[in-house]
Amino acid sequence: MAPRPALEPHTPPGLGAASAEPTDDGLIARAGRGDRAAWNALVARHLPDLVALGWYVLADRGEAEDVAQEAFLRLVRKVDTWEPGGAQLKTWLHRVAVNLCIDRKRIKRAAREPLDSDAAMSVAAPDALEAFDRRRAVARALRAIPERQRAAVVLVYYQGFSNKEAAHMLDVGLEALESLLSRARRALKERLKHVIDDIGVAP
Amino acid sequence: MTDTRIAELARLRAVVAAYGADSERWPAAERDTLRALLAASPDARAIVGDERSLDRALALLDPPAPSEALTARLTRWPLPRAADAPRRGAGIRSVMPVTAAAAAAAAVAIGWLAWTAPPDDGPAPTPTAPAGVVATVESADQIDIAIVNTAMAPIGVAAAQPGDFAEGDEPGKPFDLAEVLPVE
Numbered sequence: 055m056a057p058r059p060a061l062e063p064h065t066p067p068g069l070g071a072a073s074a075e076p077t078d079d080g081l082i083a084r085a086g087r088g089d090r091a092a093w094n095a096l097v098a099r100h101l102p103d104l105v106a107l108g109w110y111v112l113a114d115r116g117e118a119e120d121v122a123q124e125a126f127l128r129l130v131r132k133v134d135t136w137e138p139g140g141a142q143l144k145t146w147l148h149r150v151a152v153n154l155c156i157d158r159k160r161i162k163r164a165a166r167e168p169l170d171s172d173a174a175m176s177v178a179a180p181d182a183l184e185a186f187d188r189r190r191a192v193a194r195a196l197r198a199i200p201e202r203q204r205a206a207v208v209l210v211y212y213q214g215f216s217n218k219e220a221a222h223m224l225d226v227g228l229e230a231l232e233s234l235l236s237r238a239r240r241a242l243k244e245r246l247k248h249v250i251d252d253i254g255v256a257p
Numbered sequence: 258m259t260d261t262r263i264a265e266l267a268r269l270r271a272v273v274a275a276y277g278a279d280s281e282r283w284p285a286a287e288r289d290t291l292r293a294l295l296a297a298s299p300d301a302r303a304i305v306g307d308e309r310s311l312d313r314a315l316a317l318l319d320p321p322a323p324s325e326a327l328t329a330r331l332t333r334w335p336l337p338r339a340a341d342a343p344r345r346g347a348g349i350r351s352v353m354p355v356t357a358a359a360a361a362a363a364a365v366a367i368g369w370l371a372w373t374a375p376p377d378d379g380p381a382p383t384p385t386a387p388a389g390v391v392a393t394v395e396s397a398d399q400i401d402i403a404i405v406n407t408a409m410a411p412i413g414v415a416a417a418q419p420g421d422f423a424e425g426d427e428p429g430k431p432f433d434l435a436e437v438l439p440v441e
Contacts, residue, residue: 085336094332101328106320119327126331134337189317196318210282211315217276217284228284235275243311250310 079138086134093133097126100144103213104151110208111155113197121158125150148213149223152205188249195245203238206231265294270304278309 076095084092104125108118125147196204202224209220210231221231243250269291276282280292295301 088336090332090336093334093336097328097331101323101331105323105327109320110318115321115324118321119324122323123327123331126334130334130336185317188314189319192314192317196315207315211277211312212318212320214282232271232275236271239274239277239308239311242315246311246314249314249317253310253313 078143079136082133082136082143083138085130086136093130096129096143100147101126103144104147107148107151107208107213108155110196110212111152111201111205112158113193117158121151121154124154145215145219145223148209148215152209152223156201156205184252188252191246191249195242198245199238199241203234203241206234207238207242210235262298265290266298266300266304269294269301273305273308277312277315278305279312 081092081096101122104122105118108121109115112118128150209215217228217231221228272283280288
């Protein structure tokens, strides 16, 4: 079984972890009344996934954070008119973020490596360097496929959305989503042949 | 091999080509059927195995966590305030109604300067307010802002409450309201 990417959100420093797990609708209602703690809980719960989504699609941490910030800006304008029981917040935020990513005309294809350069400097052993090279190859391969294909892979593979949710976010039907995913994986396999071969023989 | 089995394998091949080897990602409506096929058919297991390496390669990426600066920025954004919000809760401060805040500051400044206006031949006083001066502007349904000068702070700037600061801010240091408002 392939390792599944972690989907648990990170907890930003100083925000603490929610133990009672209030619903998003409940938190939005409280934030709409000016409850700062509720707003912070929403940020803690959803910001990491939005930044990750932007990073996978745009391959740039700065742009990913811009997209996440814009998505939250749209949310803060809606908190006092949000209708509970309607759209799920996570789906709504991701749909906004996906559209922002796809709409962005400035894709920095070669300006910045999507992998943290500090990570590259911190590894010294040959095995670690090899692992870094593999990660960089995967990042480049992902960056090389068309944006909508990339977004489909990110939503389904990295962020764990169902096919229906991902299709809704991309505003396509299920068959079109499946086509996007198939073409994406086919292209990724071609570009990552050497990595796949290495992984295939690894214990 | 029956036609049904051939069709099932073809569908499995299409699903795996799109969603990968992990059945958790497969369409929910087909998951059980395809899992049963997987358990029963070596051909099915071979199809899935071919896709597993790509899943493992994709799993090598670790996305970055949000920066502390972004988190701090988002958690400082002003929130809307409804009519039923607490009217005088400790530590509650909104920076949204900038106009009202400016009016409050101006009112305090004008009042204080008028009170301390020197005689024509006297020295001009420093425009400061004593500790503990609190000015509020109360509209129909809310208190807009409280200006609390915890020291002899210059009038016209709002000294923030301790909980209002993000990392890197200094409590007691005057701040610009525009800095914490999102850019339109």
